[in-house]
Amino acid sequence: xxxxxxxxxxxxxxxxxxxxxxxxxxxxxxxxxxxxxxxxxxxxxxxxxxxxxxxxxxxxxxxxxxxxxxxxxxxxxxxxxxxxxxxxxxxxxxxxxxxxxxxxxxxxxxxxxxxxxxxxxxxxxxxxxxxxxxxxxxxxxxxxxxxxxxxxxxxxxxxxxxxxxxxxxxxxxxxxxxxxxxxxxxxxxxxxxxxxxxxxxxxxxxxxxx
Numbered sequence: 001x002x003x004x005x006x007x008x009x010x011x012x013x014x015x016x017x018x019x020x021x022x023x024x025x026x027x028x029x030x031x032x033x034x035x036x037x038x039x040x041x042x043x044x045x046x047x048x049x050x051x052x053x054x055x056x057x058x059x060x061x062x063x064x065x066x067x068x069x070x071x072x073x074x075x076x077x078x079x080x081x082x083x084x085x086x087x088x089x090x091x092x093x094x095x096x097x098x099x100x101x102x103x104x105x106x107x108x109x110x111x112x113x114x115x116x117x118x119x120x121x122x123x124x125x126x127x128x129x130x131x132x133x134x135x136x137x138x139x140x141x142x143x144x145x146x147x148x149x150x151x152x153x154x155x156x157x158x159x160x161x162x163x164x165x166x167x168x169x170x171x172x173x174x175x176x177x178x179x180x181x182x183x184x185x186x187x188x189x190x191x192x193x194x195x196x197x198x199x200x201x202x203x204x205x206x207x208x209x210x
Contacts, residue, residue, distance in 0.1 A: 002184065005099045005123035015191050017184060018125045022175055023104030026081035034073035035153065036063060037087035037111070039080045040095070040102065055116055055139050056093045062142050063149075070149070085109040088159065089135070089152070092116060099123045104173050107133065112162045114152070127187060128172070132206045133165045169206040183207065 001016045042057050043050050060075035074083045084090055090106035092113045098120045106113040115121065116139045121130060137148035152159070171179040190197055190210045200209050 005097055015188065017187060018123060020125065020173060020175075020180055021099065021101035021104045023101055023108045023173060024080065025105065025108030025174070026083075026085035028110040029082060029085040032088045033071075033086045035071040035087065036075070036089050036091065037073045037083050038075050038091040038093065038102075039078050039083055040091075040093065041077060053095055056091075056095070058139060058142070059091055059093055059116070059145070062145050065142075066146065070153075080105065081109075084111055087111055088163075089114050091137075092120060092134075093139070094120065097123070107166055107173050108170055110163075110167055110170070112159065112166055125183075125187075127183065127208050127210075129206045129208050133162060133169055135162070165205060169204050172204050172207060179204070 001014055002019045003016045004019055038056065038059060040056050042053050042060075056076075060072075063070050063072050063075055073087050084106060088111065090102070090109070090111045090113050092100065092103045092106065093116045094100070098117060103113050103120075103124075113134045115130070115134055115136045118136075124130065135148075135152050137152065138144045171177040172183065173180065175181075186200070186209070194210075197210060202209055
């Protein structure tokens, strides 16, 4: 069973895996024009849930306080394309839940995502080396957030490595390719028949095979 954000079945013998969201890619940009982008709504129609969007509001406010330093294409509502593909980094900030299709949109658009909460890793498939293709920025307060952002921007060679990894591993998140389905089937095989594992290798550097 492929489950939404690693939610477990009531049946203890049922094998389950976290789902990938299905992303909507922007055409790859020939050159990046901005540092950051986050196309996201700040509120929800669910009564009593707007506090869950506070991280998004904080990120945009904190980036705006340094507009003389950071180049931000869009932070808030707006068109996803080409805003997302024109940015070097795209923020993955929680909304109603810890996950969001925005993460997959970002990867498919050739932009390096920035996670903002450790819990976001827990709802994703465990076979991806997320550190290879993303960053983490602590959003617990403004000071540590800006420090994280300055550190990210201060190492351009690391960014180039992560960007290349994003491009090399895009197919893992693109359901127009066979890669996501094949990966799920292999992981299921490893759970059902672990004795059949035989030093399997992959062309995807972010894929951690058991």
